[in-house]
Amino acid sequence: TAKDIFKKDENSKLIKELLDATKQFQHFIKPLLGTGEEADRDLVFYGDFLPLYEKFEELTLLYNKVRNRLTQKPYSKDKIRLCFNKPKLMTGWVDSKTEKSDNGTQYGGYLFRKKNEIGEYDYFLGISSKAQLFRKNEAVSGDYERLDYYQPKANTIYGSAYEGENSYKEDKKRLNKVIIAYIEQIKQTNIKKSIIESISKYPNISDDDKVTPSSLLEKIKKVSIDSYNGILSFKSFQSVNKEVIDNLRKTISRLKNAAEFPDLINKDYQIFTEVQAVIDEICKQKTFIYFPISNVELEKEMGDKDKPLCLFQISNKDLSFAKTFSANLRKKRGAENLHTMLFKALMEGNQDNLDLGSGAIFYRAKSLDGNKPTHPANEAIKCRNVANKDKVSLFTYDIYKNRRYMENKFLFHLSIVQNYKAANDSAQLNSSATEYIRKADDLHIIGIDRGERNLLYYSVIDMKGNIVEQDSLNIIRNNDLETDYHDLLDKREKERKANRQNWEAVEGIKDLKKGYLSQAVHQIAQLMLKYNAIIALEDLGQMFVTRGQKIEKAVYQQFEKSLVDKLSYLVDKKRPYNELGGILKAYQLASSITKNNSDKQNGFLFYVPAWNTSKIDPVTGFTDLLRPKAMTIKEAQDFFGAFDNISYNDKGYFEFETNYDKFKIRMKSAQTRWTICTFGNRIKRKKDKNYWNYEEVELTEEFKKLFKDSDIDYENCNLKEEIQNKDNRKFFDDLIKLLQLTLQMRNSDDKGNDYIISPVANAEGQFFDSRNGDKKLPLDADANGAYNIARKGLWNIRQIKQTKNDKKLNLSISSTEWLDFVREKPYLK
Secondary structure, eight states: OHHHHHHOHHHHHHHHHHHHHHHHHHHHHGGGGOOSOOTTOOHHHHHHHHHHHHHHHHHHHHHHHHHHHHTSOSSOOOOEEEOTTOTTTTSOOOEEEOSSOEEEETTOEEEEEEEOTTSOEEEEEEEOSOSSOSOOOTTOOOSEEEEEEEOOOHHHHTTTTOOSSSOHHHHHHHHHHHHHHHHHTOOOHHHHHHHHHHTTTOTTTTTOTTSOHHHHHHHHHHHOHHHHHHHHHOHHHHHHHHHHHHHHHHHHHTSTTGGGOHHHHHOOOSSHHHHHHHHHHHTTOOEEEEEEOOHHHHHHHHTOSSSOOEEEEEOOTTTTHHHHHHTTSOSSOOOOOHHHHHHHHHHHOOOSSEEEEEEEEEEEOOOOOOOSOSBOTTOOEEOOOGGGTTOEEOOSSOBOTTGGGSSOEEEEEEEEEETTTSOOOHHHHHHHHHHHHHHOSSOEEEEEEOOSSSSOEEEEEOTTSOEEEEEESSEEEETTEEEEHHHHHHHHHHHHHHHHHHTOOOOOSHHHHHHHHHHHHHHHHHHHHHHTEEEEEEOTTSOOOOTTOSSOHHHHHHHHHHHHHHHHTBOOTTSOTTSTTSTTSOBOOSOOSOOOTTOOEETTEEEEOOTTSSSSOTTTOOOOOOOOOOOOHHHHHHHHHTSSEEEEOTTSSEEEEEEGGGSOOSOOOSOOEEEEEOOSEEEEEEEETTEEEEEEEEHHHHHHHHHHHTTOOTTSSOHHHHHHHOOOHHHHHHHHHHHHHHHOOEEEOTTSOEEEEEEEEOTTSOEEEGGGOOTTSOSSHHHHHHHHHHHHHHHHHHHHHHSOTTSOOOOOOOHHHHHHHHHHOGGGO
């Protein structure tokens, strides 16, 4: 069949060669087309030629379609969602039965459990169009137990379940109207004006159903407590208020679990907001128990020809342990997947942290035959990890690559609501994080940088700005295993390019990137716990420069999202479920709410501007603000004339004594005087055709050569005046290029060199050079970026500690503040 033809590599090669040959012939004869405007054009020849050439043009579409088909994966991930004639299948699990109605299990989904061979529970999903199945009966016993789940929903209480002549939406409007009516009759004009200003963001209060009367009352209470009390005494308000209280009381009394809180139902409420607070608490309570069901009823419903119960066992590698262990296919249980741990903790029911969400079921048809194993049993398999390339594995069974696509599969997706009782409020989390930081002493900061030579680089610093740990995340270490993801991703990209050129199935890189990000995020989360640290990241809301970075913006955004998701419910899988950090008492260090571009904080995560983090001297804080560029002779004379002095010193290099105030620099900082020196070498990059060539330049020697060639006795003259007196354009061009190299702190080439060297000496006369290997300072250019991102995080911590609770917190560091911070180092004082 055509499908089988495409599966064989030799057939794909023959098809490609045939189509390539036709395209090559088409390109060969294309010049014969001409322009169509030749004076001596042979109309007889072109009458035959053009129709034939148009046929070749039609081959282009075929060529593209065949190429796209041949480069597809041999399997298909396509799946279809099954609804079993219920559009809202598994959007809820409640067996809805009240005094007034018995709607049963409206959304068709039933959850069961059953003890297995080793005394643990297996879990099952049942789907039926019958709503009144498996009701609780004390006299029944059986192997299976049904989950009885119930949790009141605020949307239902204020919606379809609301007991009143009007809907709650209409009652809200009535409350708003009487509140506004009271405001209109306030005689103190100053108070009235203040109240109106405070609620001015609600232009159509009486008609806008999104405006809540509780928020209006809260605003009025802040402006004038007397006016607030006046509203409570206002007869019109009292009448509507009492009616709403009675309606809400009646509504919660008819809830399925109303018997659990009789005191709340009979309580004497003064204002409707008190009932709303009670409803908020009631909605956090859930019923999550199991009761046995009849084996006879189960078998009967499964055998029903018209409306059968479809029963599926919920399984994955972890949940199938009992079955494989009993069959002697597994000897011990490995570390469970986090999703399995969450599912089991949820289904056990003895907790109030996790809640049941909605579900969906999909069907994926098999797309691979699996006739031939990828690795036959007892055949040696070499390890693909470069770090363990000599390791060989033997298995007593056949191994099939992509085995999951060799059989028809039903896929069950179940959402789990984590920490469901907590308010999903990033502002509240930020406030708690800020308060913790304000009081904590032993804090650290982790700065993370997208490197040019590294996928990601991190630097951990203490409150004194000392580096306590720094490393690249190119290689992920897991116990004794090392995986070089930088090398793997580079190889995969080359393989993909070769696959496309050869019309072979293109190996996916998305999953490899996803795997890397998962490992990197895990390592950073562990560092956060180890050092009691906050994290500082580049702010993607700022201008995002991607030139040269190994991780592009889209992948960095995935990394940021993965990190936020991890920190929003951080679990240590080795800890018992109920211990701090365990599955039921996870750390919440960030909020999963989508970040706005203006946000500078997400819990213990801070977003800092990336400006001037890698090309800055980590010791002196010097950065190139001169930015010399090509100039006219007059401009160059004025530029070099603005230096306080230019000289050749007795240490064997040139000095440019600089006062930034004399140059046209928009950026201002407290320190303006610097002595720029031609100390050390630099790497010069020059483009040759389509390639970059790199050359190491001895700065001082190049300056000497330029001055000698220009007849300047640099050792025995006023060098600044001599330079100003020159009127040679080439001289100034060469001098500016050398000054640019002098100010070039980051130096990289194609041989792996990537270092920072400063043109400014510190107080001891030493020039920072990352190649010196001082582990207390950045070890290379990417490390410098991570270090300075961490220092911006340190600035944030100092801002928090110096800002009182009642003052507005500013976490936006300006460029001037940053330059002053790294030069003055107030954290050392």
